[in-house]
Amino acid sequence: MRKFLKVCGFVAGFGLAPAGAWAETLADALVSAYRTSHLLDQNQAVLRAADEDAAIALANLRPVLSFVAQAGWRQYDQTIQASVFSTAYNNTSSASLDLSAQVVLWAGGRGRLSVEAARAQVLATRASLVNVEQQVLLQAVSAYVNVGLQQEIVALRQSNVRVISQELRAARDRFEVGEVTQTDVALAEAALAASNANLAAAQGQLMVARERYKAVTDHYPGKLAGLPKTPAIPKTLDAARTVAERGHPIVIQAQHQVAASDLNVKIAATGFGPTLSGSADLNQDLESGYGSFGLGLQLSQTISAGGRNAASYRKALAGKQASEAGLLQSVVQVSESLGQAWAQLAVAQASIEASRQQVTAAQRAFDGVREEAKLGARTTLDVLNAEQDLLSARAARLEAEANRYVGIYQVLSAMGLLTAEHLNLGIPTFDPEAYYNTVKSAPAHSAQGKALDRILQKIGN
Secondary structure: OHHHHHHHHHHHHHHHOOOOOOOEOHHHHHHHHHHHOHHHHHHHHHHHHHHHHHHHHHHOOOOEEEEEEEEEEEEEEEOOOOOOOOOEEEEEEEEEEEEEEEEEEEOOOHHHHHHHHHHHHHHHHHHHHHHHHHHHHHHHHHHHHHHHHHHHHHHHHHHHHHHHHHHHHHHHHHHHOOOOOHHHHHHHHHHHHHHHHHHHHHHHHHHHHHHHHHHHHOOOOOOEOOOOOOOOOOOOHHHHHHHHHHHOHHHHHHHHHHHHHHHHHHHHHHHHOOEEEEEEEEEEEOOOOOEEEEEEEEEEOOOOOOOHHHHHHHHHHHHHHHHHHHHHHHHHHHHHHHHHHHHHHHHHHHHHHHHHHHHHHHHHHHHHHHHHHHOOOOOHHHHHHHHHHHHHHHHHHHHHHHHHHHHHHHHHHHHOOOOOOOOOOOOOOOOHHHHHHHHOOOOOOOHHHHHHHHHHHHHHO
């Protein structure tokens, strides 16, 4: 389904955008990542498998209907004369059909509890899928911002090469008239070589960023639009933590796992009680025409299983305790991740202001040193150092701005809100209820079964 939507989106995009004027936005990157993510495909399949477990649990409550059809032929050899060369043969044939049905009438509520436990696991798997969706979208944001950052760094490095090339020409001209020595020229030449090396490294980082972008969105970046306004986040860490600890998909997943483990304890307890089953049997001898029909009840209970039932119960109790501890730990983990994301965002914001001041000061210093060098009060090395300081300040500002932008989305992810729905991407998203509602009643060959076939066919395409 997402592949189909991807094709439609590309067709619509090419049809509406004028030639040469279209620039890929962050929203485009997020949509592409969502539609083409194999990680989402994988986890959606895991969720569908969990849905089928719920259908299997429900099917176990229903009668099991089976039949046995038999047919046979037999030849009997009977000697009727003394001569070993004289014998007679009798042939017989048989055919029968046996139809039987069996159903568990009562087992201490094991069947109903199994259905509820399977449903809890479905809900836990859904929450896990939401967390995977957050990871996919955060990777898309990071890849998009990083490509833009590396493009800016390459532009800075190219500008640096041009400036140092000018300084090298100026140094050579001054050397010709005796204002500087050969050492100044050599320093400019060395600086230009280093600048070219740094440019090559920056271009390499841009290539790496482009490959990461393709891995996330399934295509290489073209012309990128400017970054849009960031989504709103709470003003305080405490407000953000309240949202995260209540609604983060990791916490929700752990809550449903606790519910499932509690039901598993109750299921294990039913193993100590009896089981009442009912049966019906219809037999027909096709050769003679005689048949029979019978009904039966069976009450059974294990007297001794070598301690297996007790061990199963203790195992379920341990699983419940583990899931309860896991829930508490998930809250701690979410709170810690949010605190770290919030701190990193604060650092990035502070770095932006500091780097702006650094750029302003470095620019004034570079302009002053260059003018003083023209008057002979500064050396070529002073100019080159000032240019390097200015370049470093500009690069630091760009990195800080990129870190702050991604940091906003990291806070959203830590809160559990980095989803296609919360970001209002405006695309059809995966509906976890659609498949579950189709299979929850365990259809076989019915209208529901045909609907399920259509869903599976679309998924396959």
